[in-house]
Amino acid sequence: MTPTEREAFKQIIEKQIESLGNEIEEIRSAIYPNRGEGTSDKVAHISFKQEQSIHFQRYEEATKRLNRLKHAYLKVDTPEYGICKECEEEIPLERLKLVPESIYCVACMNELGL
Numbered sequence: 001m002t003p004t005e006r007e008a009f010k011q012i013i014e015k016q017i018e019s020l021g022n023e024i025e026e027i028r029s030a031i032y033p034n035r036g037e038g039t040s041d042k043v044a045h046i047s048f049k050q051e052q053s054i055h056f057q058r059y060e061e062a063t064k065r066l067n068r069l070k071h072a073y074l075k076v077d078t079p080e081y082g083i084c085k086e087c088e089e090e091i092p093l094e095r096l097k098l099v100p101e102s103i104y105c106v107a108c109m110n111e112l113g114l
């Protein structure tokens with residue numbers, strides 16, 4: 001990976017951390033709506049609960065991904081970044097562009113069942 005590419009990835013990761021942070025805020029406000037907006041209708045209350053559990057799932061996935069991105073951001077300046085933890089080969093740049101927090105190449109991910 002060239003220093004220019006590394007710099008580009010740093011910016012990609014930065015942007016993704018920022019937009020994911022915003023997304024997490026949105027999900028958070030969907031999970032905890034302002035008081036008074038809640039409904040006393042029982043059916044609506046059940047669907048609210050169902051929606052809430054979907055939001056919770058999204059919230060968990062988003063926070064996990066945010067942690068991985070933050071980790072990648074700390075690593076992006078080190079030679080470790082972009083190297084598969086398993087086979088120690090370079091992770092293809094095309095894959096890193098899609099998933100900049102990757103720590104495994106696709107082959108190893110499949111092998112590890114991730």
Ligand SMILES: [Zn+2]
Nearest residue numbers: 084087105108
């Ligand atoms: Zn690998």
